[in-house]
Amino acid sequence: MAKDPRAEDPRNWEIETRAVRGGMARSPHGEISEALFLTQSFAYDSAEAADARFGGGPGFIYQRFGNPTTAMFEERLALMEGAEMCRATASGMSAVTAALMGLVKAGDHVVAGRALFGSCRWILSNLLPRFGVETTYVDAPEPEAWRAACRPNTRAFLVESPANPLLEVSPIGAIADIAHAAGAKLVVDNVFATPIFQKPLALGADIVVYSATKHIDGQGRVLGGAILGAEALMTEAYKDLLRHTGPALSPFNSWVLLKGLETLELRVMRQTQTAARLADAIAVHGKVRRVMYPGRADHPQAAIIANQMTGGGNVIAFDLGDRAQAWRFLNALQIVDISNNLGDAKSMATHPSTTTHRSMPEAERLEIGLTEGWVRMSVGLEGAGDLGRDVSRALDAA
Template sequence: MGKSIDTVCIHGKDVRRFVDNTGSISFPIYQTAAYAHPAVGESTGFDYTRLQNPTREEVERIVADLEDGIDALAFSSGMAAITTLFELFKPGDHIIVTDDLYGGTIRLLDHVNKKNGLQITYVDTSDLEQITSNIKENTVAIYIETPTNPMMKVTDIEKVAKEAHEKDIILIVDNTFLSPYYQKPLLLGADVVIHSGTKYLSGHNDTIAGFLVTSREDLSEKLRFLIKTTGAGLSPFDSWLLLRGIKTLALRMDKHQANAIEIANFLQEHKKVEQVYYIGLPKHPSYDIIKKQCTGFGGMISFTVDSEETAKNVLQKVKLIQFAESLGGVESLITYPIYQTHADVPIEKRLAQGIDERLLRISVGIENAKDLIADLAQALEG
């Protein structure tokens, strides 16, 4: 009988690899760079921590199990994971990418990958027609965020996967905002899933990490070669922090969501709020797709206020909610995308997506919802 996901968060699907004889409940931190060989031609299974480490191997096992993949690779950051992923491609390859995308990914694509010969086309991937009409003979991958950062657009993963696989195109999905607790792209047909492990998987705003998860043996083999070669693997201590954080993923995600629903409803009714972007609201344009492919809505909300002055007042006057640009931790954070997460995105591209001086984004934490609403209320009225 398969284990429930909240159990998998703690134990994985199978018994963990036996690497010590102490009976330690907490998986040990193997803080070592190298491993001794028993004899010539013999190995313990570990040779050098750049290649693999028992603590990193354990967190990779848990994340692969959570995403129902065959392999997961842990990286030193989400951007290290994405950078390594794009080494799968060669100059002249064409990739279709979600237009409303995390600013750091856009920076990588526009200033590094294009320089290296990749062809990038940005489209609204929530519109399948925009994807299909932009596929070329040299299109090798489709890269989507769903929901997107920060405008919360949703792409139908299953439909895009069907279109991609008919043309032998790899489908890549950034699943950071919902985590495997609420969305499993591999089961919907994706080939690779990306996580900024810094966010919900870690959950405590105390470490940086990234993950690639795949359901394909050929991609696993290629990515293993790349992580070994580029040296971007996650350190033993950070791997342990991720293991500890993931144990409470199910509990945290349920609380993030419960709080977010209350806050989204509050914001919808506030006179200074003009638009609320939250995938848990029935008025979301992709609500039917969300209900089909997700088991929950998560804790990310973006909203537009009536003026730039109001936005800046909120950022200055929040007390419990902290003005910072990360997300997915137990503490609630509020971000100003135009000057933080998307500061390096050209202004015309920002404005075209609705990322202007009136847009704010909240990563809803696990504090008491009434306390969070009271803080927003006083900040909006200030």
């Protein structure tokens, strides 16, 4: 595998060029589309070569440790994020779990935003306590809440911004300052904003995590995840953890996600344009009590959004009052799918209380304002007029 000898320093490229050419390493065949190395292990020219490779020399050893196709995906995503290093994982949740486990040990403490994906709450509330790690939940947009929650043994902060499912946005820079003053690392789940609209590392975060299943794939095909950060921290916290616990991303999934990155900016920009138009239309419908969309001026954290995001993204949340009306809306859709995924080329909507956040106790859902009237919609690439007609018709039915 060889880098293009003609290539400029990719760190000087615009994000669109990074998305298409970042990390490109060609075999001697000179392929244009990146090669898929569908192999579990690798051969060595001699016993001495195997010894050198296992001793830390260049080259690949075993798929769990690394793969040429996966390495291209990692390098490309790192370039797009502005990170020194990326490590791919088998799913978004494996990325979140590893990101936290690499930073804490028995007796440590985590501070996390209250508004989190249901599985993230389960990790913090059910899994980490088994290993002696406690978590305090806070209202994430309030910096002083983070400061007040810190303890001498606080080692990690976790925040989603925008958060799932009601799109709460938190001041990443201010939270990072508080974390660092307390001797903790800040982990930001950036999946809703994508690297197109928000750069948490540039704002002060230590680690960024993604479910690559969402926008990075963008076509509903494969699972994947990623952890990104500075090389020293990534090596210290995650190199051995990922090698020995094995949440490896398959080469095939790596290749699909690598190709997904090529069109990420195009897709997300188009989806966001349509989402902004739909959010405005939904907001004025008589059946809708409230709309949450980071691209609207009436978002509660509009000032924070203006400071750290360059676009509103493709996800909208809106409150129809109760479960019956939310379900009537969903059941009346004729183009938009009912599905719990997001970031796809196809538009989809879900009822978070009974799907993505079902595992959260009702009291915890109410703490983040998630009542049973809320619908979360991920806007796809269909025609804006068609989506507007479908949503309007379903709102009338609600």
